[in-house]
Amino acid sequence: MTVVTDVVCPLCGSVCDDIEVEVEENKITKVIKGACAVGKSKLQGHERIKSPMIRVNGVLKECSYDEAIKKAAELLAKARRPLLYGWSSTVCEADKVGIALAEEIGGVVDNTASVCHGPSVLAIQDVGIPCCTLGQIKNRADLVIYWGSNPANAHMNHMKRYSYISKGYFLPGGKKDKKLAVVDVRETSTSKMAELFAQIEPGKDFLLFSAVRAVLMGYEDIVPDEVGGIPKEKIVTLANMIKESRFFITFFGMGVTQSRCRQNNIVNAIQTTRAGHLHTKGAIMPMRGHYNVNGFNQVCTWETGYPFAVDFSRGFAWYNPGETASTDLLGRGECDVALIIASDPASHFPADAVKHLARIPVIIIDPYHNPTTEFADIVIPSAICGIEAEGSVYRMDNVPIRVRKVVNTDYMSDEEIVERILEEVRAIKEKEGE
Amino acid sequence: MEGIKVILISGRTIAQGENLENKMSEEYFNAVAICELNEGDMARLGVSADENVKVKTDYGEVVVKAKKAKGYPEGIAFIPMGPWANALVSANTRGAGMPAYKGLDAVITKTDEAVLYITDLFRKYKEEAWKK
Numbered sequence: 001m002t003v004v005t006d007v008v009c010p011l012c013g014s015v016c017d018d019i020e021v022e023v024e025e026n027k028i029t030k031v032i033k034g035a036c037a038v039g040k041s042k043l044q045g046h047e048r049i050k051s052p053m054i055r056v057n058g059v060l061k062e063c064s065y066d067e068a069i070k071k072a073a074e075l076l077a078k079a080r081r082p083l084l085y086g087w088s089s090t091v092c093e094a095d096k097v098g099i100a101l102a103e104e105i106g107g108v109v110d111n112t113a114s115v116c117h118g119p120s121v122l123a124i125q126d127v128g129i130p131c132c133t134l135g136q137i138k139n140r141a142d143l144v145i146y147w148g149s150n151p152a153n154a155h156m157n158h159m160k161r162y163s164y165i166s167k168g169y170f171l172p173g174g175k176k177d178k179k180l181a182v183v184d185v186r187e188t189s190t191s192k193m194a195e196l197f198a199q200i201e202p203g204k205d206f207l208l209f210s211a212v213r214a215v216l217m218g219y220e221d222i223v224p225d226e227v228g229g230i231p232k233e234k235i236v237t238l239a240n241m242i243k244e245s246r247f248f249i250t251f252f253g254m255g256v257t258q259s260r261c262r263q264n265n266i267v268n269a270i271q272t273t274r275a276g277h278l279h280t281k282g283a284i285m286p287m288r289g290h291y292n293v294n295g296f297n298q299v300c301t302w303e304t305g306y307p308f309a310v311d312f313s314r315g316f317a318w319y320n321p322g323e324t325a326s327t328d329l330l331g332r333g334e335c336d337v338a339l340i341i342a343s344d345p346a347s348h349f350p351a352d353a354v355k356h357l358a359r360i361p362v363i364i365i366d367p368y369h370n371p372t373t374e375f376a377d378i379v380i381p382s383a384i385c386g387i388e389a390e391g392s393v394y395r396m397d398n399v400p401i402r403v404r405k406v407v408n409t410d411y412m413s414d415e416e417i418v419e420r421i422l423e424e425v426r427a428i429k430e431k432e433g434e
Numbered sequence: 435m436e437g438i439k440v441i442l443i444s445g446r447t448i449a450q451g452e453n454l455e456n457k458m459s460e461e462y463f464n465a466v467a468i469c470e471l472n473e474g475d476m477a478r479l480g481v482s483a484d485e486n487v488k489v490k491t492d493y494g495e496v497v498v499k500a501k502k503a504k505g506y507p508e509g510i511a512f513i514p515m516g517p518w519a520n521a522l523v524s525a526n527t528r529g530a531g532m533p534a535y536k537g538l539d540a541v542i543t544k545t546d547e548a549v550l551y552i553t554d555l556f557r558k559y560k561e562e563a564w565k566k
């Protein structure tokens with residue numbers, strides 16, 4: 001038995017990097033410390049896909065990696081409107097090759113941001129964002145606001161490592177020195193800890209941001225008695241908490257991005273943060289979900305100029321979410337082959353988009369069986385990044401972190417698989433060109 | 435039987451997260467194919483915990499198990515993110531690339547119909563896909 005320290009959790013955007021595990025016979029047998037319940041469950045492992053498979057007469061049959069990769073390359077090389085989706089629960093190195101593959105076949109490449117923080121990305125393109133690192137938040141933020149986000153359930157170590165509960169250099173008392181405010185449509189485990197909880201009516205976030213912003217800018221008199229179910233008094237209290245803080249941070253989640261007004265909510269949230277700058281220092285940060293959803297956006301931006309939903313069908317990078325995001329493409333019934341990697345659109349896309357996946361050939365690259373495998377025609381199992389394969393990922397605050405290889409495996413890594421598909425596609429195209 | 439009108443939201447839960455990469459399991463089914471309602475709404479519907487309800491929006495309908503939950507105001511229903519919640523969501527992203535997952539108008543009724551297991555739910559999708 002060996003103890004491995006500084007293991008990085010490959011699950012949520014908190015990317016905890018101080019985990020200790022026990023390894024026995026090339027298996028993680030115990031998580032000693034550092035990981036939350038959800039992270040632990042991932043590190044200890046689930047049932048895996050045993051072998052590559054190809055669907056023959058309606059049934060998935062085991063085959064070799066070579067066969068599965070060759071068949072996948074054939075499908076992609078002749079596709080007219082391929083979609084390459086996922087890329088958030090894998091490493092940047094794989095993402096980079098995936099983008100090259102999309103360019104090679106004139107496809108659309110998109111990551112899971114398009115169904116979680118896509119609107120945040122659009123808003124940041126509009127108005128920029130005052131941001132900082134989680135380390136700065138831990139050490140400086142004496143007011144923490146979670147808006148439409150429930151870290152106690154979704155990013156379980158977030159408060160302990162980086163925000164309200166963590167002890168910081170300038171805030172050695174931890175939560176004794178910090179304040180917590182929560183805005184949510186429902187009472188949550190996070191809201192129960194808060195000094196101020198504003199239970200907002202669904203879809204009213206835009207209005208409430210505007211009200212807080214008005215108070216911060218000195219126009220308290222124009223705020224009505226109640227906004228989105230929140231009494232004016234509470235709105236003024238929240239604005240005063242911001243004014244009186246030395247450094248405030250607003251973390252926002254999908255409660256804001258997936259509700260009415262979407263990207264406009266975030267534009268308003270960012271401008272509200274700026275209004276806070278009339279009084280004090282502060283920043284705002286999206287609570288990114290998958291551990292490397294941010295990394296794909298980084299890689300895609302430096303490779304193509306755009307963060308997600310990039311369409312190469314014109315021979316150059318074209319970006320227009322609403323037209324080129326995965327849900328748009330599938331909802332219109334447009335794409336004819338889908339390569340899904342490290343994600344599960346069958347569980348997370350609207351039913352009509354899922355139904356289109358049932359109509360077209362689907363290639364899936366993933367360590368685990370998931371509902372999308374039900375629709376797959378080619379299944380290629382991969383090594384688990386952060387456990388069996390290493391690479392770079394970007395934490396929610398844009399800090400790159402190297403995830404480690406803790407145990408050995410016979411599974412191929414995502415990067416190798418996509419690289420091999422790309423080589424095969426190039427070989428097919430070269431042959432056709434002859 | 436008359437249904438009740440609610441605003442439907444979806445989101446993550448701990449049990450949903452723990453089974454995120456274990457979605458074909460019984461645990462995931464139990465964690466996600468549910469609809470949380472406050473006590474008053476449960477009474478208005480005439481259902482008790484673990485009885486089945488049908489949730490309907492303009493875009494689809496789905497049967498899930500009702501669960502009583504604290505912390506919700508009347509008229510708000512919560513289904514954890516996953517295939518059952520998404521049966522009720524439109525693929526029209528209104529220019530944002532992102533479907534409107536939260537804040538849908540829905541009607542809930544009590545039902546004797548069974549909750550579809552994930553493979554059955556998708557079998558139904560496949561049949562419907564080919565009909566189109």
Ligand code: SF4
Pocket residue numbers: 009010011012013014015016034035036037038039040155156157158
């Ligand atoms: S908070 Fe996120 S990154 Fe940290 S251990 Fe839990 S799941 Fe893993």
